[in-house]
Amino acid sequence: MTRIFFYISVCSSSILLSVAAMAQNKPAATKVDSLHKTIKADTTHKMVADTAKKIIVPHIDSSWYIPGGVRIGLDLSRIVSAIYYPYRKEITVVADARINSNLYAAFEGGYANTPYSDSNYTYKGNGVFVTLGVDYNFLKRQYRAEKNMFYGGIRYGFSHFTYQVPSYTIKNTYWGDHLTGSIPRTNANAHWVELLVGLKAEVLKNFFMGWNIRERILINNVKTDEITPLVIPGFGNGSKRSVFDVQYTISYVLPFYRIKEHAPKVETKAKKIPKR
Incomplete structure (x- = not known):
C-alpha cells in the first residue's frame, strides 16, 4: 500500500513539474519573438526617416x-x-x-x-x-x-x-x-x-x-x-x-x-x- 501511494505521488509530481516547465518556457519564446519583431520594425522606420531627410521636392521652374x-x-x-x-x-x-x-x-x-x-x-x-x-x-x-x-x-x-x-x-x-x-x-x-x-x-x-x-x-x-x-x-x-x-x-x-x-x-x- 505504501508503494502504491509513493508511486502515485512520484507520478503526480512528475506531471506537475512538466506542466510547470512548459508554462515557464512558453512566455520566454513569445518574448524573444516579440523583441525580434520590435527591432525589425525600428530598423525599417530608421531607414525611412533617413531617406526622408535626404529627399527634396523639386520646384518646377516657370518664367x-x-x-x-x-x-x-x-x-x-x-x-x-x-x-x-x-x-x-x-x-x-x-x-x-x-x-x-x-x-x-x-x-x-x-x-x-x-x-x-x-x-x-x-x-x-x-x-x-x-x-x-x-x-x-x-x-x-x-x-x-x-x-x-x-x-x-x-x-x-x-x-x-x-x-x-x-x-x-x-x-x-x-x-x-x-x-x-x-x-x-x-x-x-x-x-x-x-x-x-x-x-x-x-x-x-x-x-x-x-x-x-x-x-x-x-x-x-x-x-x-x-x-x-x-x-x-x-x-x-x-x-x-x-x-x-x-x-x-x-x-x-x-x-x-x-x-x-x-x-x-x-x-x-x-x-x-x-x-x-
Missing part, C-alpha cells in the same frame, strides 16, 4: 516675359524756368532703358544758351551736358505688364561749356569815372553727382508723365579769379556747390524688346515622418 523698351522724353520744367529766368535757355532730353524687373539705365542730355545783359556787364555762355546713371523702381507691380514707377536714382553729370564777358563797366560813384573792359572766352568743364526720387505714370498706352526732385552736388571747382560762370549747363547756378532742382517730364516707350523673368526657386523638404 514669363515683361515689357521692356527705351523710354524717350523731354523735360518740360526748362520751359517754365525760361519764363522766370529769360537768360536760361535750355533743352533737356531724358531717356531710360529697362534692364530687368526693377532696374533701369538712365540718360539725360541737352544744350544750354545763356545770354544776359544789364547796366553793369554783358554775359554770353553756352554748352552741352550729359548725365548717366541708374534708377531703381520701388513700386510693387499689381500685374506683370505694369510699367508705372516710383523710383530712386543716382547720376553722374558732365558739362563742357564756354563763357565770356564782352563788356563790363565798373562805376566809381566817388570820383565819378568808370572803368570798362572785357573778359575773353573761357572753356570750362564741370562734374557733379545727382541723387533723385520721382514718379512716372502711364497715362495712355506707352505714354508717360512724371516728375522728380533732385539734389546736385558739384565735384570740381569752375570758378576763376576774374568771373564765376553765371550758369553751368545741366547743373544750374555756377556760384553754388549744391543746387536743388525739379523736373516735369513727358515720355514715350518704344517697346521693341521684352525681358524674360523667372519665378523664384523655392526648395522644400519632405515632411519628416514622426517616430512611433
